[in-house]
Amino acid sequence: xxxxxxxGLKRRDRRSLAxxxxxxxxxxxxxxxxxxxxxxxxxxxxxxLTGAGGVGKSTLTGKLxxxxxxxxQSVAVLACDPQSPITGGALLGxxxxxxxxxDDAGVYIRSLAAPSGRQAVAQHLDTxxxxxxxxxxDYILVETVGAGxxxxxxxxxxxxxxxxxxxxxxxxxxxxxxxxLEVVDMIxxxxxxxPGAERxxxxxxxxxxxxxxxxxxxxxxxxxxxxxxxxLVAALERVRPRExxxxxxxxxxxxxxxxxxxxxxxxxxxxxxxxxxxxxxQWQAAVSEAVEKLCSSTKRKN
Amino acid sequence: MSESSSAPIRVVLAKVGLDGxxxxxxxxxxxxxxxxxxxxxxxxxxTLEAVVxxxxxxxxxxxxxxxxxxxHMTLVPRLMELLRAADLAHVQVMVGGIIxxxxxxxxxxxxxxxxxxxxTPMTDIVGFxxxxxxxxxx
Numbered sequence: 499x500x501x502x503x504x505x506g507l508k509r510r511d512r513r514s515l516a517x518x519x520x521x522x523x524x525x526x527x528x529x530x531x532x533x534x535x536x537x538x539x540x541x542x543x544x545x546x547l548t549g550a551g552g553v554g555k556s557t558l559t560g561k562l563x564x565x566x567x568x569x570x571q572s573v574a575v576l577a578c579d580p581q582s583p584i585t586g587g588a589l590l591g592x593x594x595x596x597x598x599x600x601d602d603a604g605v606y607i608r609s610l611a612a613p614s615g616r617q618a619v620a621q622h623l624d625t626x627x628x629x630x631x632x633x634x635x636d637y638i639l640v641e642t643v644g645a646g647x648x649x650x651x652x653x654x655x656x657x658x659x660x661x662x663x664x665x666x667x668x669x670x671x672x673x674x675x676x677x678x679l680e681v682v683d684m685i686x687x688x689x690x691x692x693p694g695a696e697r698x699x700x701x702x703x704x705x706x707x708x709x710x711x712x713x714x715x716x717x718x719x720x721x722x723x724x725x726x727x728x729x730l731v732a733a734l735e736r737v738r739p740r741e742x743x744x745x746x747x748x749x750x751x752x753x754x755x756x757x758x759x760x761x762x763x764x765x766x767x768x769x770x771x772x773x774x775x776x777x778x779x780q781w782q783a784a785v786s787e788a789v790e791k792l793c794s795s796t797k798r799k800n
Numbered sequence: 801m802s803e804s805s806s807a808p809i810r811v812v813l814a815k816v817g818l819d820g821x822x823x824x825x826x827x828x829x830x831x832x833x834x835x836x837x838x839x840x841x842x843x844x845x846x847t848l849e850a851v852v853x854x855x856x857x858x859x860x861x862x863x864x865x866x867x868x869x870x871x872h873m874t875l876v877p878r879l880m881e882l883l884r885a886a887d888l889a890h891v892q893v894m895v896g897g898i899i900x901x902x903x904x905x906x907x908x909x910x911x912x913x914x915x916x917x918x919x920t921p922m923t924d925i926v927g928f929x930x931x932x933x934x935x936x937x938x
Contacts, residue, residue, distance in 0.1 A: 512857065513856065519859065585834055585836040587808070587836040589830070589839050590841065593842065601849070608857055608858060
């Protein structure tokens with residue numbers, strides 16, 4: 499079943515895309531899926547939007563969809579909303595703030611539930627973005643649940659993290675708190691048409707100066723008037739898809755584990771069967787699974 | 801850490817056309833969420849085409865449509881047609897709202913799983929979805 503869906507995905511079949519995201523989100527056969535997918539034909543720009551609830555992440559995402567489509571760039575949106583730690587239920591209500599483009603094959607919006615806890619994004623988001631990359635999207639916009647502080651897990655899957663702030667949300671000391679400012683690549687002061695926006699921008703710039711973070715770009719943006727959107731999109735266009743932290747670390751571990759196992763096996767090897775085994779997808783899936791397990795247990799210890 | 805063995809049921813809830821009364825659908829959304837389902841709230845004033853795209857992209861198991869406009873006999877037949885055309889015949893459809901008694905069987909004949917009128921206890925809706933999903937997944 500999995501290989502039929504992967505073939506469908508590579509044919510750009512949307513049903514296969516939707517089904518594979520469900521499978522990845524449930525954490526089913528991740529290793530097998532990753533092994534079957536292989537490397538994507540081209541990298542997407544993965545942009546995460548984070549910030550407190552109500553700051554306008556979905557609204558801005560909606561505007562970005564329209565701007566990027568006008569440039570003929572295809573966009574996948576992965577909108578994460580919190581899941582109840584008690585019932586496991588979730589109300590995923592981001593997509594209704596985004597434009598409805600039912601006939602536009604270049605836009606895909608998917609709502610995902612994020613478990614409560616430190617992460618502000620859905621589990622297995624790295625695999626989900628990989629699935630989207632194989633479909634061929636130019637941009638993947640990840641909307642976090644909007645915890646605001648300390649939600650640094652997005653960094654591992656995104657090429658750039660955009661923090662949204664709005665006027666009149668706490669004084670500059672709020673931003674001094676450790677966490678999200680340390681991992682963002684750009685800041686949007688959203689709702690910049692509201693009174694107090696200039697003061698917020700000024701305070702923010704002073705703070706960044708003191709912190710020696712003057713290279714961190716700040717964009718005043720109003721989704722209502724459209725002001726500042728062009729500059730933001732231009733900045734997103736300059737984002738280079740980079741080696742994603744987690745997958746790079748995993749790859750190193752993968753290679754190390756494989757080499758180590760090979761060495762041990764080689765002592766037993768008699769007829770080259772072991773070397774042949776290493777090219778088998780089942781073997782590779784087993785190694786991936788071991789790596790996945792090791793990675794998550796190290797993460798937990800930290 | 802621990803993955804629940806059974807995947808949460810994914811339900812899209814939407815309102816189509818010029819019907820701005822969304823209290824009912826929000827009450828249902830909350831009840832289904834509290835029952836452990838993943839509810840994708842697609843909101844007001846949707847077109848049927850947009851709803852079908854949402855159901856497809858969200859890989860939903862259920863679609864709940866709230867209709868208080870009296871246009872159900874125009875909208876529902878077209879919806880069922882669009883779902884079939886999009887290869888989404890496996891998605892179960894429920895309708896809530898103001899539906900005259902005489903039209904209920906017409907809707908179920910079209911393939912609607914169930915019509916829920918005003919005053920339906922939330923436990924009925926939750927129970928119905930669970931029961932039907934259990935049968936479909938088995």
